[in-house]
Amino acid sequence: MTDEQRDAALFLVSQQYLLESLGRGDDSLALSLLRKQISKLQVGREKVHKLAFSLFSPGELGLNEVHEDGDVFQKLRRNLINELEKLLPPPITVPDRRLEHLVEKVVCSQIDSCIYHNSLDPVSIYGDHRCGRDQIPTETVQILSDHKNEVWFVQFSNNGNYLASSSSDCTAIIWKVLEDCKLVLQHTLSSHQNPVSFVAWSPDDTMLLTCGSSEVLRLWDVETGTCKHTFGDSGFLVSSCAWFPSSKQLVCGSSDPKKGICMWDCEGNETKAWRGVRMPKVSDIAVTPNGENLISIFSDKDIRILNVVTNVERVISEEHPITSLSVSGDSKYLIVNLNSQKIHMWDIEGSWEKPLTYKGHKQHNSDPIEVLSGHLMTVNSVSWNPKRHQMLASASDDQTIRIWGPNRSEKMKLV
Known part of the structure; x- marks a missing residue:
């Protein structure tokens, strides 16, 4: 120029x-x-x-x-x-190699938009990329059998490098995910006196919380596997727990109304509490990823959304018992699973007067994408690895944890 x-x-x-x-x-x-x-x-x-x-x-x-x-x-x-x-x-x-840049951008966008994609597979610019069944974890690639009783809960860490499991055998286990995607036992956490029904990773993955409906809340160091703190006394039984995004504060709820909901720091100092004779039992609890809202399930059917900044409270009542609670990553929505075989999605900020409803497969007369067979008894929990999207873990009453990966035989057929 x-x-x-x-x-x-x-x-x-x-x-x-x-x-x-x-x-x-x-x-x-x-x-x-x-x-x-x-x-x-x-x-x-x-x-x-x-x-x-x-x-x-x-x-x-x-x-x-x-x-x-x-x-x-x-x-x-x-x-x-x-x-x-x-x-x-x-x-x-029109700069040099503009066409090459545009083609590369299209191909990369197709790969980035599919969390299951295996980068070794070719992608064409002449058609939209869609991963087939061979990319979805449908085959058992490893069975973990170190628990001595029913396995009730599993959860991958946020970075995908660890898996935590809890069991009726009164222990929790931290598993390490190796580079070849095999899991090895890292630590057995064995200070609990009663079954452990729930675990929660700190957002920075350095700590792990464990609790049970008849157990106290314990805080563990992930690197060493040592118990850093036990919250409350022996009568403080925790039904659920969650972390705030800073990894410096946690909250727990009790099925005992006298204990209510408590916020703690990692040193065991109580920073805030909601308790009293009118306090209903807490069956589940969650914190939105932005740390602004505390969501609790009361008396199995009521959802309480409390803004911890403004103290504004909102209560939603369901007609049927709530079996589980999950919050979206953008902190805008929550999903509850009901024992009526329905799923309700609610707007956390209150823009919706009614929930969006998702019914089960049977009501829609459609088949599931895949049925994973292998466990011999009831499956209690599943967890998808947030970083290795082709890895799924499931926990069962048959005392095992199964790690699922893509079907290798299907992969061979395509090759």
């Missing part, structure tokens, strides 16, 4: 900026642009003088239409693009 072309292009862009500044009523900025930038360009004094005149007579350039036509700047910008296209040669407006 020559100096003459450069100055001409800069004049067109600066002119547009000046005109929009005038349209917004920012005369001082327009004058500054004219004095400090536009006047230095080698585009001829006549153009500069005409633009200077527009400072005093904006009607000459159609700026008096701004209040009547809100799209006047859009029209001016389209004209600017047309003028730049005439002024600048194609090698400048």
Whole structure:
């Protein structure tokens, strides 16, 4: 690009900026642009003088239409693009290897939009990418049998490098996920005196909470496997627990109304509590990822949404008992599973008066995507690895944990 072309292009862009500044009523900025930038360009004094005149007579350039036509700047910008296209040669407006960049962008967007994609598989720009059944975890690749009784809960860590499990055998186990996607036992957490029904990873994955309906709440160091703190006394039985996003505060709920809901720091100091004779039992609890709302399930059918910043409270009543609770990653929605075989999604901020309802497969007369067979008894919990999307874990009354991966035989058929 020559100096003459450069100055001409800069004049067109600066002119547009000046005109929009005038349209917004920012005369001082327009004058500054004219004095400090536009006047230095080698585009001829006549153009500069005409633009200077527009400072005093904006009607000459159609700026008096701004209040009547809100799209006047859009029209001016389209004209600017047309003028730049005439002024600048194609090698400048279309950079080298532009086609290669566009093709690469399309291919990468297809891969990025599919969490199950195996990067070794080819992707074509001539069709939308869709992973087949071979990408979904449907085959048992490992069986973990170190628990001595029913396994009640499993949960992968946020970074996907660990799996935690809890059991009726009064222990919890931390498993390490190796590079080859095999799991090995890292720590057995064995200080509980009663069955452990729930675990919760801290957001930074350095700590783990364990609790049970007849057990106290314990905090564990993930690296060493040692118990860092036990919350409350032996009579403080915790039914559920959750972390705040800072990994410095946690909250737990008790099925005993006298104990209610308590917030603690990691040193065991109680920072806030909701308790009393009118307090119903808490069956489940969650904190939104942004840390603003505390969501509790009371008496099996009531959902309480409490904004911990403003203390504004909202209660939603369901007709049927709630069996589980989950919060979306953007902190906007919550989903509850009901024993009536329905799933309700609620807007946390209260924009919806009624929930969105999702019925079971039987009501829609459709088949599930896949049925995973292998466990010999009831399956109590499943967890998808958040970083290794082709890995799924399931816990069962048959005392085992199964790790699921893509079906290798299907993969071989495609090859």
